[in-house]
Amino acid sequence: MRTILTTGGNGFIGSHTCLVLLNAGFNIIILDSYLNSSKKTFQKISDLSNIKNLEISKRLKFYKGDIRDSFLLDLIFKEAELNQTPIFCVIHFAGLKSVSESNIKPLNYWEVNVSGTINILNIMDKYNCNNFVYSSSAAVYGGSKSNPNEDSIKKPANPYGETKLAVEHLLQNLYLSSPENWRIAVLRYFNPIGAHESGLLGEDPNIEATNIFPDICKVALGKKEFLNIYGNDWPTPDGTGIRDYVHVMDLADGHFEAMQFLFNNDPQIIHLNLGTGIGTSVLELIHTFEKTNSIKVPYKFSQRRIGDVANLVANNKLALTKLNWMPKRNIKKMCVDSWNWYKNKFN
Numbered sequence: 038m039r040t041i042l043t044t045g046g047n048g049f050i051g052s053h054t055c056l057v058l059l060n061a062g063f064n065i066i067i068l069d070s071y072l073n074s075s076k077k078t079f080q081k082i083s084d085l086s087n088i089k090n091l092e093i094s095k096r097l098k099f100y101k102g103d104i105r106d107s108f109l110l111d112l113i114f115k116e117a118e119l120n121q122t123p124i125f126c127v128i129h130f131a132g133l134k135s136v137s138e139s140n141i142k143p144l145n146y147w148e149v150n151v152s153g154t155i156n157i158l159n160i161m162d163k164y165n166c167n168n169f170v171y172s173s174s175a176a177v178y179g180g181s182k183s184n185p186n187e188d189s190i191k192k193p194a195n196p197y198g199e200t201k202l203a204v205e206h207l208l209q210n211l212y213l214s215s216p217e218n219w220r221i222a223v224l225r226y227f228n229p230i231g232a233h234e235s236g237l238l239g240e241d242p243n244i245e246a247t248n249i250f251p252d253i254c255k256v257a258l259g260k261k262e263f264l265n266i267y268g269n270d271w272p273t274p275d276g277t278g279i280r281d282y283v284h285v286m287d288l289a290d291g292h293f294e295a296m297q298f299l300f301n302n303d304p305q306i307i308h309l310n311l312g313t314g315i316g317t318s319v320l321e322l323i324h325t326f327e328k329t330n331s332i333k334v335p336y337k338f339s340q341r342r343i344g345d346v347a348n349l350v351a352n353n354k355l356a357l358t359k360l361n362w363m364p365k366r367n368i369k370k371m372c373v374d375s376w377n378w379y380k381n382k383f384n
């Protein structure tokens with residue numbers, strides 16, 4: 038049974054991925070600072086897994102701490118070796134992800150997202166662990182092309198995207214330094230939404246979320262008066278931004294398949310767009326949410342945000358051909374599952 042270290046594994050995408058990987062037979066170690074997640078999430082992963090009570094404490098472990106703490110990282114790798122469950126692969130989710138905050142605090146973003154990643158890679162190198170899955174983002178493309186494939190021009194529109202791209206460059210250098218050893222998957226996520234279909238696990242941020250779905254649900258629950266739509270003058274059919282929303286459980290499955298691909302093939306670095314290839318405008322998303330959940334979401338238009346782009350939808354052909362992966366859940370399912378989760382969370 039292989040052991041996977043997930044940094045930020047208690048967060049939104051990480052928690053759903055840990056659940057899928059546990060159920061697929063991997064041991065999971067989570068390192069998370071709780072900066073943007075809650076203690077309850079770890080228990081939910083455990084409860085929702087198909088692993089029996091006695092076995093779960095051996096299969097799922099948690100360390101509270103920061104990816105910039107080299108001593109802690111070293112300890113995690115050392116303890117895993119002592120327990121005869123050496124870390125075979127790292128999935129690196131931990132990081133800061135707010136586009137708007139990154140415009141205000143670029144130093145924080147470079148320190149956590151870039152220096153933090155260097156720290157992890159240094160320890161992996163020390164322990165001869167050379168399998169790495171990286172949470173990159175569609176933000177690396179910026180607005181250079183509305184339907185980018187993996188080779189499209191990278192032109193981040195904000196410091197957050199710059200930090201993601203900087204790590205991608207670093208990983209390329211690292212791979213080329215020892216191509217016979219490293220297996221690296223760079224996964225460029227588009228816009229993950231949705232939640233586990235039980236309604237018990239979902240996005241649970243501590244920091245005020247700047248992505249759209251937590252806001253839609255807050256408005257639907259009456260906790261916020263109206264939704265701010267940033268710009269109705271984008272060059273799109275209804276004037277609102279178009280994005281590629283992907284269900285978080287499909288994304289979690291994508292991690293499993295990317296790992297299977299890495300483990301079953303020669304050492305390499307691979308870059309993959311993980312999205313559905315389908316664009317949905319903000320207004321379409323709101324209307325689908327209202328219709329499927331029979332609830333109103335009042336909204337107002339406000340100024341565009343610095344660093345946003347008009348239209349960003351994945352060309353996902355490479356992921357579909359290389360991996361045994363196909364996003365299965367449509368936008369309606371994303372709206373239903375997210376709403377179930379938010380209703381449970383706040384009731």
Ligand SMILES: NC(=O)c1ccc[n+]([C@@H]2O[C@H](COP(=O)([O-])OP(=O)(O)OC[C@H]3O[C@@H](n4cnc5c(N)ncnc54)[C@H](O)[C@@H]3O)[C@@H](O)[C@H]2O)c1
Nearest residue numbers: 045048049050070071072073074103104131132172174226
């Ligand atoms: N959610 C998105 O829309 C999206 C899109 C593209 C890429 N990504 C990337 O995917 C990754 C995961 O995103 P998410 O939506 O699950 O975010 P999240 O904030 O829900 O999860 C990140 C987790 O990392 C933890 N964390 C943050 N800084 C840490 C640190 N210094 N040390 C240890 N733990 C730390 C947080 O507590 C949190 O649990 C991020 O790297 C993000 O940039 C996210």
